[in-house]
Amino acid sequence: MQLKPESIRTVFMGTPEFALDTLQGLIDFGLNMVGVYTQPDRPKGRGKKLAAPPVKELAQKYEIPVFQPQKLREPAVVEELKSLQPDLIVVVAYGQILPKAVLEIPQHGCINVHASLLPKYRGAAPINKAIVDGETETGVTTMYMDVGLDTGDMLIKRSCAIGENETAGQLHDRLAVLGREAMEETLKRICDGTLVAEKQDDELTCYASMMKKEDGLIDWNRPATTIHNLARGLDPWPGAYTHLDGEVLKISVTRVEQEISGKPGEIVAADKTGVRVACAEGGLVIDGLQLPGKKRLAAVNFLSGKPLFTGTILS
Numbered sequence: 001m002q003l004k005p006e007s008i009r010t011v012f013m014g015t016p017e018f019a020l021d022t023l024q025g026l027i028d029f030g031l032n033m034v035g036v037y038t039q040p041d042r043p044k045g046r047g048k049k050l051a052a053p054p055v056k057e058l059a060q061k062y063e064i065p066v067f068q069p070q071k072l073r074e075p076a077v078v079e080e081l082k083s084l085q086p087d088l089i090v091v092v093a094y095g096q097i098l099p100k101a102v103l104e105i106p107q108h109g110c111i112n113v114h115a116s117l118l119p120k121y122r123g124a125a126p127i128n129k130a131i132v133d134g135e136t137e138t139g140v141t142t143m144y145m146d147v148g149l150d151t152g153d154m155l156i157k158r159s160c161a162i163g164e165n166e167t168a169g170q171l172h173d174r175l176a177v178l179g180r181e182a183m184e185e186t187l188k189r190i191c192d193g194t195l196v197a198e199k200q201d202d203e204l205t206c207y208a209s210m211m212k213k214e215d216g217l218i219d220w221n222r223p224a225t226t227i228h229n230l231a232r233g234l235d236p237w238p239g240a241y242t243h244l245d246g247e248v249l250k251i252s253v254t255r256v257e258q259e260i261s262g263k264p265g266e267i268v269a270a271d272k273t274g275v276r277v278a279c280a281e282g283g284l285v286i287d288g289l290q291l292p293g294k295k296r297l298a299a300v301n302f303l304s305g306k307p308l309f310t311g312t313i314l315s
Contacts, residue, residue, distance in 0.1 A: 003191040005030035008108065011086040012064075013037040015053045018176045019092035022113050023058055025180035026090060029187050033064045034084045039095050040068045073099040081105060088190070091145060092179065100147055108190055110145040112152070113179040115172075117141060117159055119205040122150035127175060128168045129208035131233035134225065136162055138171070140179045142186045144197055153197035156189075158182045165228075165255055167235040213238045216250075220265035220314060224256045224282035231284075239290075242314040249314070252288030252296060260284075265315055270308040272300035277314060 010031040012023050015038045027033060036059035044051035052060075059066050069077040078101045088108040091098065103110050116126035118141040123129075130138045139159035146152040158178045162171060189195035216234050218227055218241065231240040231254045239250045242265070260276050260283020262268045269276040274285040290296040291306070 002193075005187070005191060006032050007087075008032060008190070009034045009085055009087045011035045011037065011081065011084060011089045011106075012055075012059075012092075013089060013094040013096075013098075014055045014092040015039045015095045016093050017054045018115070018172060018179070019055050019094075020058055021176040021180040022090065022092045022183050023055060025184050026187075027062055027064075029184060031088075031187070033062070034086060035065045035067055035081075037067045037069070037072070037081075037094065040070060072096045072102060078102060090183065098145060103145055103147065111155065111183075111186060112143050112145045112150070113183055114141050114143060114150055115175045115179065116208070117157055118143060118150065118154050119200040119202065121208040122205055123208040124210040126208045127172050128211050128233045129206075131162060131166070131168055131171065132229050133233075134229045138162055138175070140175055140182045142182050143200075151200060151202075153199055155195060155197055156182045156185045158185075165232065167232045167252075169236045211238055216240045218242045218251070218314075220277070221280045224258070224260070224279040224284050227279055227284055228254050228256050235288075244291075244308075244312070244314055248292055250288075250290040250296070251286045252290075253286070253298075254288075255285050256282055257285050258282035263313065265313045267308055267310060267312045267314065269310060270299070270303055272303070274299045275303075275308055 008031050010026060010033055012026060014023060036055060038053045038055040041050040041052050056066050081102060082105055086106045089106050089110040091110060092113045098110060117139045121129055137159055139157055141157050142155040144152040158181055160174060160178060216238050231251055234240050235252045241248050241250045260268055260278055262278030264278060264280050266278045267275060268278055274287045277284050287299045288296050289302040
């Protein structure tokens with residue numbers, strides 16, 4: 001039997017910009033959106049004024065009821081969700097774990113859009129980790145949620161190539177669009193009764209835990225390609241960094257030049273085309289540099305304010 005989108009009472013759970021494309025896709029698909037759950041407003045910027053999550057702003061634009069519980073697992077919160085009588089819950093980067101009591105509510109299940117080709121890169125930072133590991137392909141997977149972490153049965157996959165100089169921020173934006181496409185295909189198959197689930201092979205999995213600032217510390221005794229992957233995988237956050245004269249120096253906008261040679265961490269040249277640093281194998285050309293409390297600058301602008309001399313060792 002063909003289901004009509006407007007007959008499917010749907011709750012969306014998501015918080016950051018990455019979730020916006022999928023939420024817009026649900027709205028455009030014509031689902032009956034009965035509620036949006038997102039994280040509470042947080043202090044933002046120097047003034048620490050409360051700012052609404054991007055998902056809340058989009059939901060309010062379409063006059064969809066917004067719920068912002070501190071803890072989804074609170075019994076009163078679960079009861080409130082039940083009262084919405086959702087047939088389907090869609091989750092994209094919500095930021096809270098869904099308890100079993102919530103997973104059991106909708107007849108069409110809780111479906112998550114995850115930014116990797118599962119079972120690879122389960123966890124909080126699949127986009128970053130795929131780049132740091134030097135992967136050349138990634139994608140998104142829609143999946144039924146269960147009590148495990150990204151362990152549920154897979155539904156629809158969409159894959160894409162990773163550019164050799166592409167950053168996590170750039171890939172994030174492309175995968176957000178891909179997530180919408182994968183979810184739309186999932187919805188079509190729910191409506192026409194052809195959605196098929198596939199179990200994950202746990203032996204093929206790897207985990208992408210949340211990135212921390214200290215993950216960005218560069219070891220120049222590694223190959224240039226490894227350091228390049230770290231720099232772009234941690235751009236824009238938390239950022240790759242080294243030390244210059246005892247100060248933290250963040251680096252970004254890098255590329256590999258295998259012809260560069262010198263001691264690991266040695267600046268072998270610095271001009272408007274970039275700062276060239278030797279690594280254990282090959283070297284790195286850096287065109288984005290940032291000192292504490294300063295803006296990120298292109299090499300040509302950075303060097304006009306702070307010259308970098310050949311032979312200086314970054315540590």
